Amino acid sequence: MGDQLDPQDVAQRIEAVLDDMDDGADGADGADAGGARQAGEELVRLLMRFYGAGLEQIVTIARAGGGDAMVHRLASDPLVGGLLALHELHPVDVRTRVEHAMATAKRKLGSHASDAELLGLDPDGTVRVQLSAGGCGAQTVRQVVEESVAAVAPDTAGVAFIEAERGPTLLQIGLRSAR
Template identity: 40%
Template sequence: MTNQAGPTSSDLRATGARIDTLIDASAAGGPVARERAEELVRLVADLYGAGLERLLEIVDEQVGLEDKTLDALAKDDLVASLLIVHGLHPYDVTTRVENALEGVRPYLGSHGGDVELISVGEGVVRLRMLGSCDGCPSSSVTLKLAVEGAIEAAAPEITAIEVEEPTAKEKTGPTIPVASLFSRVGETAAPQMDGGSSWEVVPELAVLAPGAVVQMVVGGIPVVGCRVGTDLFAFRDQCARCGRPMDGAAVARRLGGPLGDAVLQCPACRAHYEVRRAGACLDAEELHLDPLPLLVDGETVSVAVPSPVSA
């Protein structure tokens, strides 16, 4: 039997938008017609919710819902979203937020940072950002995209994210700029990103071999990606010194550096960039590649890219 691909996130958003459009169109028949349309949607949703709940009860009674099965249900985007809507998700909101943060920690680590979950309650997540980004001025945007996107996908009932500022004693060097880093989930990432941003699935990164480099266009943005050991990294495909694409770039170990240090060299001007330090330039401290948030969910790799600004 051939497995057919299920609906994508875009398909589901399109379906939701179509339902809203149909309800709005029903308003042409007056307030009563609109109320009937909304009631119909609620009744259908309640019916399917009750059926889904009974289905889980039957499976539990017959074969048992083991942790492996619950985990598989929670990892399926479509099933998980339906379970959340009907209050049937096997994991509570705190667990889902914790799992989401665990998924973005490798990316935060590439900036020399980390995140600590302080509390979850009444629709609000409170976080503390840790570590430093070693002089990367774009970290506030990229960290916001990574953490906010992960939490929004795992726990859509969260309405706000609050970030605790480190105390003066905790600041031992250049720290991640977290002031006003987050507000309500879903707002525009940063003023300079006029067109917003989006997460794009990038199959090329999922199959990338250790030490390999790949160039691609993601959401209209030129991107260069590489794998160092088991870790993946993505940057805008533009050298910070000469402004050219990184055509033919290769990953090499930094001379004199510790094992695991990796350098990406621009073939055009020979500038060297530290991959694990968010693309910091070894030849000029003020320069760096522009890192892009990257999330790995099983065999799927996604990159957050700013939407191209229209002319």
């Protein structure tokens, strides 16, 4: 983020993009829908960059005034922590946040906690989780893990579940009763 943004310049650029979107919307046949989409994407990029720069300043000011403890307190709020993560400003690395999410999920899952095991975090940001059991409880395990990860690590690319290989089916062998 490092470079300073001029808020006035950003406001003028946003206004220009909005004007471009209005001009594209005036076409009755919708032929310029691609241009409106590009303008919309540019608007999102501008706003993300602007908000990111603002958040970076907030983190800098908080560190100067209250140290890292203040930044960690801010990041512990789900909304603020999510924003900091999306702008790569979160004070806790993504791996640690994902591990925390898995611990939270396991507490929520209780007796099904052993059904999900963190395998790792791919370079693209995908969280890999191994499921040890299928069946009716598997969907609940998936949902709890996905929600827990999304809550503390929205900057990940999602959760990929890998089914554990099943061992051989064991058959019960009993004694025949004598006739």
